[in-house]
Amino acid sequence: MEFQERITQHFVDSIETKQQSVMELAPQIEQASASMVNALLNGGKILSCGNGGSAGDSQHFSSELLNRFERERPSLPAIALTTDSSTVTSIANDYSYNEVFSKQIRALGNEGDVLLAISTSGNSANVVQAIQAAHDRGMRVVALTGKDGGDMASLYQPDDIEIRVPSAVTARIQEVHLVVIHCLCDLIDWQLFGPLED
Numbered sequence: 001m002e003f004q005e006r007i008t009q010h011f012v013d014s015i016e017t018k019q020q021s022v023m024e025l026a027p028q029i030e031q032a033s034a035s036m037v038n039a040l041l042n043g044g045k046i047l048s049c050g051n052g053g054s055a056g057d058s059q060h061f062s063s064e065l066l067n068r069f070e071r072e073r074p075s076l077p078a079i080a081l082t083t084d085s086s087t088v089t090s091i092a093n094d095y096s097y098n099e100v101f102s103k104q105i106r107a108l109g110n111e112g113d114v115l116l117a118i119s120t121s122g123n124s125a126n127v128v129q130a131i132q133a134a135h136d137r138g139m140r141v142v143a144l145t146g147k148d149g150g151d152m153a154s155l156y157q158p159d160d161i162e163i164r165v166p167s168a169v170t171a172r173i174q175e176v177h178l179v180v181i182h183c184l185c186d187l188i189d190w191q192l193f194g195p196l197e198d
C-alpha cells in the first residue's frame, strides 16, 4: 500500500504542478511559439540542447518538427545538438564538456535561428555556453527552466523567452517541459498550416 500511495502522490504532484504552470506560463508559451514560427517563416531553423532527461526532450522536440506531430505537413527544420556522439565526445575530450553545444552552435547557428535551451536548474554550464554562442550568432533563445532559473537567468536578451516551471523538483519540471514542448509543436502547426482537420 505504501508504494501505491507513493504512486498516487507522484500523479497528484504532477497534476498540481501542471495546473500552476498553465496559469503562470501560457503567455510565455504563446510568445515562444511565435518566435519559432517567425524563424521558420524566414528560412531559419531551431537548434535544441539539454542534458540527461532534457537531452531526450530536445530530441523529442526536433523529431516532432522534422518528422510530424499530429498531422500530415512538410518537414520543419530542427537539429538536436545532443545526438552526434562523435562530435559530442570529441569536443568533450579535446576541449571541455561545457563546450559540446556551443561549438556546434558556432558552426550551425545563423542569424534568425532559435535555440531551444532546456535545463531544469538553469545551471548546466554547457547550456549556459550554448546561450552565449546563440547570442553571438544573432539567434533568439527560448529557454525551458525551473527552480530559480539558475545561471541562465541573467543571460536573456529582450527577444528571448524564458518558460520557468514553478517547481523545485526536477522530475516535476521535466514533466511540465514535455507538455510545453507539445504545446509548441501544436501552436507552430496551427500558425503555419491552420486548424487541424478531423
Ligand SMILES: O=C(CO)[C@@H](O)[C@H](O)[C@H](O)[C@H](O)COP(=O)(O)O
Residues within 6 Å of the ligand: 051, 052, 053, 054, 118, 119, 120, 121, 122, 123, 124, 127, 170, 171, 174
Ligand atoms: O532526468 C533526470 C532527472 O529526472 C536527469 O537525467 C537529469 O536530466 C540530469 O541529472 C541533468 O544533468 C540535469 O541537468 P539540468 O536539468 O539541471 O540542466
Ligand SMILES: [Zn+2]
Residues within 6 Å of the ligand: 053, 171, 174
Ligand atoms: Zn528524469
